[in-house]
Amino acid sequence: QVQLQESGPGLVKPSQTLSLTCTVSGGSISSGSVYWSWIRQPAGEGLEWIGHIDTSGSSTYNPSLKSRLTISVDTSKNQFSLRLNSVTAADTALYFCARVGMTGAQDSWGQGTLVTVSS
């Protein structure tokens, strides 16, 4: 059973860059025709899809974040990463990484990591 674990700073200053990494264990990130995604959830609110990437490096982003967003993958480390530039308080959220399985839905999730944007 694949497991995912997010890591990164819990506090980011406004206008700076939010960087998170998701480490995949229990299987190779390159196995199967799947995507690796990021989803976030502000406190007390619903879920927002951020974007995903496949292991060839092809990515798709939420248009609302596209201008500030980069998702990358490092197959040698079994990791994929998120970089969100020019953050504001509106980017404060619980950030999840997840695997998109053959069903097209996110079938495995990390536990989430809270990122707060504040000076």
Add this chain to the structure above:
Amino acid sequence: TVLTQSPGTLSLSPGERVTLSCRASQSVSSSYLAWYQQKVGQAPRLLIYGASSRATGIPDRFSGSGSGTDFTLTISRLEPEDFAVYYCQLYGSSPLYIFGQGTKLEI
């Protein structure tokens, strides 16, 4: 496309049957409709994909149905661990994945 879930909150008791609604603002393919359960302090868990297929390990008291613009998630007999927030999700839209606002099941 916008997904609207109703009701926002449901107060029920263990043993009851419940049906949650997810309505799309335009007709969508049922192949791309999923349901998730999220408990407090936990990540969402995939319950249903393709509108009606249960994900691995999901009890058969959970079932999904629907087509076009109207989809439902039914829990045939509520267990104490089923009290959570439920989200529907559409994939293949723009953005690629969109979620409903959620329905909270409370005791």
